[in-house]
Amino acid sequence: GAGVSQTxxxxxTEKGKYVELRCDPIxxxxxxxxxxxxxxxxxxxxxxxxxxxxxxxxxLPNDRFFAVRPEGSVSTLKIQRTERGDSAVYLCASSFGxxxxxxxxxxxxxTVT
Amino acid sequence: xxxxxxxxxHITVSEGASLELRCNYSYGATPYLFWYVQSPGQGLQLLLKxxxxxTLVQGIKGFEAEFKRSQSxxxxxxxxxxxxxxxxxxxxxxxxxxxxxxxxxxTRLAVHP
Numbered sequence: 001g002a003g004v005s006q007t008x009x010x011x012x013t014e015k016g017k018y019v020e021l022r023c024d025p026i027x028x029x030x031x032x033x034x035x036x037x038x039x040x041x042x043x044x045x046x047x048x049x050x051x052x053x054x055x056x057x058x059x060l061p062n063d064r065f066f067a068v069r070p071e072g073s074v075s076t077l078k079i080q081r082t083e084r085g086d087s088a089v090y091l092c093a094s095s096f097g098x099x100x101x102x103x104x105x106x107x108x109x110x111t112v113t
Numbered sequence: 114x115x116x117x118x119x120x121x122x123h124i125t126v127s128e129g130a131s132l133e134l135r136c137n138y139s140y141g142a143t144p145y146l147f148w149y150v151q152s153p154g155q156g157l158q159l160l161l162k163x164x165x166x167x168t169l170v171q172g173i174k175g176f177e178a179e180f181k182r183s184q185s186x187x188x189x190x191x192x193x194x195x196x197x198x199x200x201x202x203x204x205x206x207x208x209x210x211x212x213x214x215x216x217x218x219x220t221r222l223a224v225h226p
Contacts, residue, residue, distance in 0.1 A: 003156070004156065031212065033212075033213075033214075035214075035216075040218070040219075041218055041219070042117075042119075042203050042205070042216030042217050042218050042219050043157070043203070043214070043216045044216070045213050045214060045215065048212075048213055056213060059213075091156070091157070093157075095212060098212045099212055100212070101159055101162075102159075102212060102214065103156075104149075104156035104157040104158075105156050106154065106155060106156045107156065
């Protein structure tokens with residue numbers, strides 16, 4: 001497919017466990033964004049990559065959250081010691097550049113029990 | 114602090130009726146403004162955007178929005194709603210030249226036949 005893909009679509013984990021969420025951006029897009037959407041809220045910015053580097057990680061809520069994009073394409077959002085408050089839909093978006101339209105994936109629904 | 118407000122959490126209209134969804138922003142300067150639609154199981158889709166120039170912006174699916182600087186508003190309109198327009202609508206803003214989006218909480222639109 002030509003769109004942004006995210007895996008898994010759903011993830012259920014126990015409190016305290018470690019999870020990884022994956023995002024495959026549109027081919028050729030250099031910019032990649034992670035957002036978190038809690039129930040009844042709009043998406044909230046987490047982190048933005050330009051190429052391999054994190055250009056802005058000001059939205060990461062604490063040091064349990066970390067994201068990488070080692071080859072400038074696929075990105076992984078990592079959450080350590082998950083808490084029930086981390087339950088949300090995690091959205092990924094990509095764009096050609098930082099001033100271009102963002103295309104969103106369908107999201108990963110994370111549930112922490 | 115920068116913020117986007119959507120005063121209406123839930124709106125119900127009859128099919129064929131006109132629609133207006135409200136959005137207000139609070140920014141230091143005129144931001145870039147966007148409207149996105151999110152259908153169940155789908156990623157966010159961009160309906161339209163305002164960067165500068167003509168304050169009435171046309172988008173996809175028959176939607177338009179009007180930027181009013183004096184009211185710090187960017188309301189979304191459609192003259193005749195179709196049942197397929199039922200979805201959640203998000204207004205978003207970003208700082209000029211930068212694509213880190215700040216979203217409102219969303220307005221859920223229901224359409225009665």
